Amino acid sequence: MDLVLGSRSENGWAVLEVQGEVDLYTSPQLRDAILRLTEEGENRIVIDLNNVSFIDSSGLGVLVAGLKRARERGGELALVFGEGSVQKVLSITGLDKVFSTQGSVGEATGRT
């Protein structure tokens, strides 16, 4: 089981689209994708989790590490997700108050 990851640019932000389930097995793929973006000089990153059907604390750890890396470079990492299991696990862990979260990629990048 692999994640499907896609990246693009929008309004000066790097948008990382994630599809699938993020767990102990697949979270390294997400980590590597975020790492690649920061190594390419991207420090304003939006991670689109709307097509993520599952995420556990392995995935949350990768997201928090990515946020920390972006902020160390003077940037930001925002999350986009709808109501559902992703929102719930972020809420339970209190991480919904740590990340900048938006309902759409357009809102996150300032396009809309």
Add this chain to the structure above:
Amino acid sequence: MEQRATDRIDAAASTVSITIPADPAHVGTVRFFAAAVARHARLEEELTDDLRLAVSEACAEAMEAGMTGSIRVALSLEPGGIAVEVTSGSTRPEGGAPGPEGSELVPMNRLQLIRALFPDAESDQGRGTKVLRFTARP
């Protein structure tokens, strides 16, 4: 020899179990299995999602604690819910493996997260064996 997940239905006791190797690649199989049992028990969708998360965290926690043997996940159908028991064994001599990068930054560890979902969650660890139990109930 290829390691495979095996499942067994004990109809008399209404317990369904699956055994996986301590390999992260198989945690998704456990979630799929738990969702199927939850559907059979007619659990609500949100409770099913909670159950999937809890068994995923339990299996991952066993692997990170150094369990190298098989991990058995048993789901027992009870009135109104499902009793879950996750049993793992054969600790690695050098102990547990570090969690994924960033795991130390998450405000809750895996067991705390499971308890936030199912407050009766209990973990016992003896000589070479670890057992986690909780009940998925509305």
